[in-house]
Amino acid sequence: MSIVIVETDEGISGVGLGPHVEIERIFAAVEGEDPRAVTTLYDRMLRHTFKAGHAGPVFGTIGAIDTALWDIKAQAAGEPLWRLLGGRDRRVPAYASGLDIGLTDDELVAEYEVYASHGLRAAKLKGGLDIERDRHRLALVRDVLTEAGDGLRPGLMLDVNEAWTRKQAVRHVSEIERALDLIWIEEPVRRWDAEGHAAVGRGINASVATGENLTGLEQYRPLIAAGAVDIVQMAAVWGVTHFLRASALAHAYDLPVSPIGNSPIGLLHAATSVPNHLTSELQDLRPPVGVSVDHHVEDGAFVLADTPGLGVRVDEERIRTANRRPQAQTAESPNVRPERAGRRLLAGVDGVSARKVPVVPLNSHSEVSSTARH
Known part of the structure; x- marks a missing residue:
C-alpha cells in the first residue's frame, strides 16, 4: 500500500492512498496553493502531465494528492469529509x-x-x-x-x-x-x-x-x-x-x-x-x-x-x-497480464487472475507546504 502525505504550513496533514509516480512534477502544480481549492488544483495537476499523459500510476498519483487535499479541506472545516x-x-x-x-x-x-x-x-x-x-x-x-x-x-x-x-x-x-x-x-x-x-x-x-x-x-x-x-x-x-x-x-x-x-x-x-x-x-x-x-x-x-x-x-x-518490502514483479504476479490471456482454446490452461492508505483546525489563509512525503 503506497501512502502519500501532504503537509501544510498550518500544521495540518492530509493522507492519500495511492501511487507516487512522478510526484515531484505533479506536486509542483499544488505547491504553495490554498489546499481548499481542491477541484481547481486537480485540473492543474492534469495540466502538468499534459504532454506525457495522465494514464496509469501517474493518474493514481494525482488521485492520491487529490484525496489528501480533500482530507485537508475537511479537517480545515472541522467536519468529516462525508x-x-x-x-x-x-x-x-x-x-x-x-x-x-x-x-x-x-x-x-x-x-x-x-x-x-x-x-x-x-x-x-x-x-x-x-x-x-x-x-x-x-x-x-x-x-x-x-x-x-x-x-x-x-x-x-x-x-x-x-x-x-x-x-x-x-x-x-x-x-x-x-x-x-x-x-x-x-x-x-x-x-x-x-x-x-x-x-x-x-x-x-x-x-x-x-x-x-x-x-x-x-x-x-x-x-x-x-x-x-x-x-x-x-x-x-x-x-x-x-x-x-x-x-x-x-x-x-x-x-x-x-x-x-x-x-x-x-x-x-x-x-x-x-x-x-x-x-x-x-x-x-x-x-x-x-x-x-x-x-x-x-x-x-x-x-x-x-x-x-x-x-x-x-x-x-x-x-x-x-520492515515489509514490496514483492518483486514476476511473470506469475497477479498484476502481470498472462501472455495468452483471451487466447486460450480450453479453460484452465496457463491462466492467472489479477488482485487488485491528520489533524488540527486550520485558519482561513493556509497554504500547501513545499513538501509532499511518500
Whole structure:
C-alpha cells in the first residue's frame, strides 16, 4: 500500500492512498496553493502531465494528492469529509471481495463466514479460468451467505480482470447462469472495448461492470455511449474528484456507480453524496499495517465516523518497524497480464487472475507546504 502525505504550513496533514509516480512534477502544480481549492488544483495537476499523459500510476498519483487535499479541506472545516461533501447518511452499503482465487474450498468458506458475521450479504469472487470451478466456488459462497441471511438470496458477482474474448465471456457466464444468478460480471473483456462489452451485455442476463482501470472521463464516454456498461466502477486510487465527476456522468445516463479498492476510504466518503451509489468493495476488514481508520463495518455497510477529514492516521514508526518490502514483479504476479490471456482454446490452461492508505483546525489563509512525503 503506497501512502502519500501532504503537509501544510498550518500544521495540518492530509493522507492519500495511492501511487507516487512522478510526484515531484505533479506536486509542483499544488505547491504553495490554498489546499481548499481542491477541484481547481486537480485540473492543474492534469495540466502538468499534459504532454506525457495522465494514464496509469501517474493518474493514481494525482488521485492520491487529490484525496489528501480533500482530507485537508475537511479537517480545515472541522467536519468529516462525508458531511463536507453533502452526505446525509454515514452508512455506505458494501459487498465482500476476498481476492480469493488461491484459497481451498474450506478456506473460502471460512473467509466468507467472517464476512457474513459482519452482515455482508453480497460477494464478488475472482475467476474466469474454469466454468465448473467458478460455479462450484460461487455456490459455496452463496450457501454461506444464504445461511447467514436466514434464507435471503445473496448477491453474487464474478470478476475476471479482462481475461476473455467476447465469445468466451458469453459462453462462460451463460453456463454459470444455468445454475446461479449473477448480479454482475466484472471486466469480461479489455477495458477499452466498448463494442465488446456491449456484445457481452446483450448475450447474458447479468449486468456488465467495468471502469476501475479507466483514467479520465474521456475513457468512460465511449463505453457509456455504446450502452456497454451497466455498473460504472471507479478505483479508489484515482481520487475523490475523479469519482465525483465520473459519478455525475454516470448519473446523467441513469447508471449506478460502485467504488473499487482494498482501502477505498476517500470514495466511501464521496459515495454518501452521490445519488447513484450502489455498493462499495470491502476487501480487508483490517487496515494496512501502520494505518488506522475511523470507521467500522456492521450490518453489511461501512459506517463512517465524525472525525474531521478522512479519519485516517498513519503511524510511520510502526510502518518502519514492520520492515515489509514490496514483492518483486514476476511473470506469475497477479498484476502481470498472462501472455495468452483471451487466447486460450480450453479453460484452465496457463491462466492467472489479477488482485487488485491528520489533524488540527486550520485558519482561513493556509497554504500547501513545499513538501509532499511518500
